Amino acid sequence: MSPVIVSLFWSFFKVGLFTIGGGYAMIPLMEAEVIDTHGWLSAAEFLDIIAVAEMTPGPISINAATFIGYRMAGVAGALITTLGVIAPSLILLLLLARVLFRLIQNPGANSFLNGLRSALIALILLAAFNLGQAALIDFPTAAIFILLFAASLVKAFSPLYFIAAGALLGLIFFPY
Amino acid sequence: MNNTRKESLLTILFAFLKVGAFTFGGGYAILPVIRQEVVFNRKWVSNDVFADILIITQSMPGQLALNSAIQIGMRLRGISGGIIAALGVTLPSVIILLIIAAWLYPYYRDSQYVQAAFYGLRPAVVALIAAAAIKMGKDILHGIRGIILCGILLAAAIISQAHPILVLVAGGIAGLFFCREGCCK
Numbered sequence: 001m002s003p004v005i006v007s008l009f010w011s012f013f014k015v016g017l018f019t020i021g022g023g024y025a026m027i028p029l030m031e032a033e034v035i036d037t038h039g040w041l042s043a044a045e046f047l048d049i050i051a052v053a054e055m056t057p058g059p060i061s062i063n064a065a066t067f068i069g070y071r072m073a074g075v076a077g078a079l080i081t082t083l084g085v086i087a088p089s090l091i092l093l094l095l096l097a098r099v100l101f102r103l104i105q106n107p108g109a110n111s112f113l114n115g116l117r118s119a120l121i122a123l124i125l126l127a128a129f130n131l132g133q134a135a136l137i138d139f140p141t142a143a144i145f146i147l148l149f150a151a152s153l154v155k156a157f158s159p160l161y162f163i164a165a166g167a168l169l170g171l172i173f174f175p176y
Numbered sequence: 177m178n179n180t181r182k183e184s185l186l187t188i189l190f191a192f193l194k195v196g197a198f199t200f201g202g203g204y205a206i207l208p209v210i211r212q213e214v215v216f217n218r219k220w221v222s223n224d225v226f227a228d229i230l231i232i233t234q235s236m237p238g239q240l241a242l243n244s245a246i247q248i249g250m251r252l253r254g255i256s257g258g259i260i261a262a263l264g265v266t267l268p269s270v271i272i273l274l275i276i277a278a279w280l281y282p283y284y285r286d287s288q289y290v291q292a293a294f295y296g297l298r299p300a301v302v303a304l305i306a307a308a309a310i311k312m313g314k315d316i317l318h319g320i321r322g323i324i325l326c327g328i329l330l331a332a333a334i335i336s337q338a339h340p341i342l343v344l345v346a347g348g349i350a351g352l353f354f355c356r357e358g359c360c361k
Contacts, residue, residue, distance in 0.1 A: 014341065016237060016238055018237060018344055019237055019238060020235070020344075021235075021240075021312075022202075022203040022204075022234070022239050023204055023240065023308060024305055024308035024309070024312075026239075028340040029340050032339055032340050047294075047297070047298040047301050047302070048297070048298070051294065051297040051298070051300070051301050052273075052276060052281070053273075054200075054201070054202070054301065054304070056269070056272050056276065057196065057197055057199055057268060057272065058197070058199070058206075058265070058268055058269030059203060059206065059239040059240070059241045059242060059266075059269060060202040062239060062266055062270070063269045063272075063273050067273050067276070070277035070278060071277060075274065075278075078273070078277065079270070082270055085239075086238070086239070086242055086262060086266055088237050088238055089236070089239065089242050089243050089262070090262055092236060092237060093232075093236065093238075093243060093246045093250070093258060094246065094250065094255050094258050094259070097232075097247070097250070100236060104231075104232070107356075108352060111352050111353075111354075111355045111356050112348040112349070112351050112352055113235055113348070113351070114351045114355040115325060115347045115348045115350045115352065115354060115355050116347045116351060117312070117316045117317075117347075118316075118317065118322050118325040118326040118329060118350075118351065118355075119325075119326075119329045119343050119344045119346065119347025119348070120312070120344065120347070121309055121312050121316065121317065122326050122327075122343070122347075123329075123340050123344070124305060124308055124309040124312065125330060126330060126333055127305060128302055128305040131301075131305065132302045134298065135298035135299045135301070135302045136299055140296075141295065141296070141298065141299045142299070144299040144300060144303075145300075145306075148299070148300055148303035148304075149303040149306055149307060152303060152306075152307030152310070152311075153307070156311070158201050158205065159200075159202065160200055160201055162300045162301075162303060163297065165300060166293075166297040166299065166300025166301070166303075167293040167296055167297050167300075169296040169300075170292050170294065170295040170296020170297060171289060171292045171293055171296065173295075173296065174288075174291065174292030174296070176288065
């Protein structure tokens with residue numbers, strides 16, 4: 001197997017293994033692996049792929065894994081990244097479900113998870129800041145961010161509205 | 177488990193293919209759809225069992241939709257049920273994203289309008305990520321201890337430039353000492 005296939009699998013396996021609580025928990029991990037550690041994508045390309053992963057059906061991290069894997073190593077890459085990101089769930093739930101269930105009922109595990117969730121919030125904030133530097137490049141993009149972020153504080157809109165609004169505002173304000 | 181009927185693997189596969197193919201917006205949007213399908217439409221598990229499944233789903237590594245699908249598949253047909261449910265929820269993503277990555281994206285990437293849309297989509301995605309952090313903070317961080325821990329970890333992450341995995345593990349270990357009476361929910 002080519003080395004890139006191996007590192008793709010291992011990177012996405014780590015993403016799957018440390019995404020606890022789902023959703024955007026995977027963003028800081030994927031960003032660290034794909035942009036910082038391996039330099040596979042630029043921050044702007046990564047954001048484009050997350051946008052595509054948001055507008056297509058299915059879990060966002062599986063969508064993003066497939067897209068990034070294909071970009072790096074074609075169909076084999078797409079299959080290997082997807083397998084990597086779902087493998088930890090499969091292994092843990094299929095083989096160790098009973099042990100883990102007992103473990104998470106332990107008060108110590110609860111404290112550990114509480115601390116981990118505090119870390120997760122810090123990491124997601126930091127990821128927004130890091131990726132923001134590639135996205136907020138002029139006045140219109142900064143305004144789009146502020147508008148949509150403010151809207152999210154008022155009401156929990158579906159991500160699809162954010163995607164539709166972002167694309168529409170981009171089409172209007174792009175410096176053609 | 178209150179279900180004695182053996183569901184066929186094909187039925188399980190189709191149920192989760194439908195969830196994977198038609199639900200937009202990621203984990204938190206998919207969970208209510210899975211619940212509708214398995215609790216109300218197909219009556220595979222009771223509401224209480226689904227609540228237990230959600231607790232495990234949110235405390236375990238992995239995607240929310242995937243983790244709950246695997247557990248429901250396992251309850252119906254053991255390990256093969258779990259694998260089939262995982263396949264069902266994953267396969268539509270793989271097929272759709274392969275089509276986009278292989279054909280649509282290379283073909284349209286250089287179009288001026290696609291460039292313009294992504295110019296606006298990037299700040300929109302950053303807004304989604306920032307909003308997710310704020311929402312999680314509101315849901316999870318209760319009391320001053322959780323907020324202080326979050327602030328310390330944020331500063332440590334910025335200064336050390338450590339890999340997120342290290343920050344998560346450090347947070348968990350700090351939680352063992354610091355969050356025993358619950359700094360979070």
